[in-house]
Amino acid sequence: MRKAVATPRYDVPVGTLEGRVTGLSGLSVSLSGLQDFTGIGDRISILGLDGRETDAEIVAFRNNTAIAMPFGALEGIGSGCRATFPLFEPEQRRLLAGGTLRVNDTWKGRVIDPMGRPLDGKGPLAPDGTPQKLHAPPPDAALRARLGPRIDMGVRTLNLFATCRQGQRLGLFAGSGVGKSTLMGMLARNTDCDVAVIALVGERGREVREFVEDDLGPEGLAKSVVVVATSDTSPLMRREAAYAAMAAAEHFRDQGLSVLLLMDSVTRFCHALREIGLSSGEPPATRGYPPSVFAELPRLLERAGPGPIAADGRAGQITAMFSVLVEGDDHNEPVADAVRGILDGHVVMERRIAESGRYPAINVLRSLSRTVPGCNSPEENALTREARACLATWEDMQDMVRLGAYRQGNDPKVDEAIRVAPAIEQVLRQSREEKATLASSFEALRTALSTSAPA
Secondary structure (H helix, E strand, O other), X not given: OOOOOOOOOOOOOOEEEEEEEEEEEOXXXXXXOOOOOOOOOOEEEEEOOOOOEEEXXXXXXXXXXXXXXXXXXXXXXXXXXXXXXXXXXXHHHHHHOOOEEEOOHHHOOEEEOOOOOEOOOOOOOOOOOOEEEOOOOOOOOOOEOOOOOEEOOOOHHHHHHOOEEOOOEEEXXXXXXXXXXXXXXXXXXXXXXXXXXXXXXXXOHHHHHHHHHHHHHHHHHHOEEEEEEEOOOOHHHXXXXXXXHHHHHHHHHOOOOEEEEEEEOHHHHHHHHHHHHHHOOOOOOEOOEOHHHHHHHHHHHOOOEEOEOOOOOOOOEEEEEEEEEOHHHOOOOHHHHHHHHHXXXXXXXXXXXXXXXXXXOEOHHHOEEOOOOOOOOHHHHHHHHHHHHHHHHHHHHHHHHHHOOOOOOOOXXXXXXXXXXXXXXXXXXXXXXXOOOHHHHHHHHHHHHOOOOOO
């Protein structure tokens, strides 16, 4: 006789374990009674004295005491408060460890928080979808696909001097106020991709709506998922914003799609990790960052890139741009240095260029894509090499030229730089509303390099 037994839901517990709050220190809560059944990354619920339930995550153990950090505020939590942990079968426990999100196609065009809750007032999200682990491991190195064909970023400077392939990971290094958010909005609107996933980690609250409405716009939002954790949220929420965005990108990648992941910023993600590590008792190491920060960075960044090869030979791709907020415009500070060594290239934005009025304020000479020259034609590579040489010569000699210390005709290379550098600079200018294709970008550069000397 056939058995009609329903398949158990993955998120229904078989029991509940109870513990008690024994102390609070800084941002963390000490708990007793949970040590034999819980591990790092498990999520619990704390019932406050005011009757409010607060979700928390276990981040450390000290002897027989579990150390947890709440996702929300600590107000109302006191000694003796009850903490509960749902018990699951081993298979379900492995699936739920570290948290999951039910990502589905209705997420496109929405603004959500790291817990998968809508923030845009457009109603609830569809509850269906395959559970996607927030802390999933990267694809096996030997089984993931290679980089795809070059991808049109829609920004002339990037198309020309930091040409990118599908599945490549670039770092965007910039100080505050140099047009980083505007550039990321241009990428979300103009990049030739199927879906864009944008993580705003530790963003100022008033700027979220400005970014969505002005920088991203209706066209960019329609194909985007925006995950937001503002600067006033807990360190766990800011950390989870990065993981939630990565989980969403992996969901669409596993469908064989080309995904653009924009994360602003990795620096604030590392700040959240630093607060979590120090609160759990880790010693500070490099400039106050505990060692776990630099162990966690590659685990996150390596998840972007080509996906595993499917049975039909196809693979989805996550092309990623991770912004790094360089403190005090120091491009060699620990986070920037660590990220630069992990990624496949870097784009440097400079305040000096922004102050001169040229946007995007990208320093071409300091920006690099490691897939060039392999993804461009020999003629295109020759164009970019010539343009770089002219810009480098102009940067070295422009002060002497402006002071009148250089006499035309003394050096043919300097003469050529004086002739074509202004035309190249004009190519690098691009308004927020303008879109530039790969073909039109190289054609504009070709025209600039053939500029005739003024009569």
